[in-house]
Amino acid sequence: MTTHHPNLAVISRYAQGGTGLDDATVWTVEVHLEECADCRARLAGSTTGDTRALLDRVAAAVDRGLDESPPPARLVQAWSAARRRWLIWALAPWLGMTLTALVCAWMLESLKPGMPSLVLLLAPVAPLPGVAIAWSRRVDPAWELIAGTPGAGLMMLLRRTATVLAVIVPALALVGAGTRESPALMLLPCLACTAATIGLGGRVGVRRAAIGVGATWAAVVVLPTLVTADLPAFLQPGSVPAWALATAALAAYAATRAADYRGLSSLS
Secondary structure (H helix, E strand, C coil): CCCCCCCHHHHHHHHCCCCCCCHHHHHHHHHHHHHCHHHHHHHHHHCCHHHHHHHHHHHHHHHHHHHHCCCCCCCCCHHHHHHHHHCCCCHHHHHHHHHHHHHHHHHHHHHCCCCCCHHHHHHHHCCHHHHHHHCCCCCCCCHHHHHCCCCCCHHHHHHHHHHHHHHHHHHHHHHHCCCCCCHHHHHHHHHHHHHHHHHHHHHHCHHHHHHHHHHHHHHHHHHHHHHHCCCCHHHCHHHHHHHHHHHHHHHHHHHCCHHHHCCCCCCC
16 A cells, blocks of 8 residues: 555545546556545545436446346355366266276186186276376366366365275275185275376376376286286285385375476376
8 A cells, every 4th residue: 555645636636537637646546545445535525416426326226226136046056066076977988998897807707717817907007097087188178167276186186086996996896706816906006006197197197197007007017917827926915015015105105296286287
């Protein structure tokens, strides 16, 4: 606020439409009036009778309009806003595809029990298609609005990832119940790969991170296992403690990368 109060003559000229005042003076008076209640009161007393009559007519018209207007439209339901935070409909086909792949893997494993567990091989990367879609400008029609809100970023991704896991984890438990593999050996690598995707996603984009983690798992684990027909040591029951430690470490790392999700580079 300016410390110098405009004199009564300046305020009177301003009240009459700025007659005789240059633009700089008008701007200075307006800035001062925003903060000074005393000068606003002096301005109110300097208005002409015609101006006061005009203000009275405008106030009366506004009151009539409010009285005659229809009731306000219903606001968007709260659940709709919550839904935007937790999921997008574009997730549905990807989750359906993942569930179908898990069921097919379970059926093949049931038909050929001597081969390595396909469900176990697919479990670590099962959530990755859904995670890639959960935070992507390519599929979310409202991403411009969401990306600019305080609730966007890592917390938004974690909410939608939780929705993906809420679908994938029970499906893994269901198909895994018919196999001989440990449920922990399916769940922990699944969570570890998900945490790795989130940790890398802020730097390279979530979609690229999901593709990279999935491709690495396929090249390093899935293809060699299918060729040799033997599960690697890190997918044996004794590897559960190591997977638990890796999952905790990757989750802690992902939690430290919140700043990476404040820009739009993570929206890929």
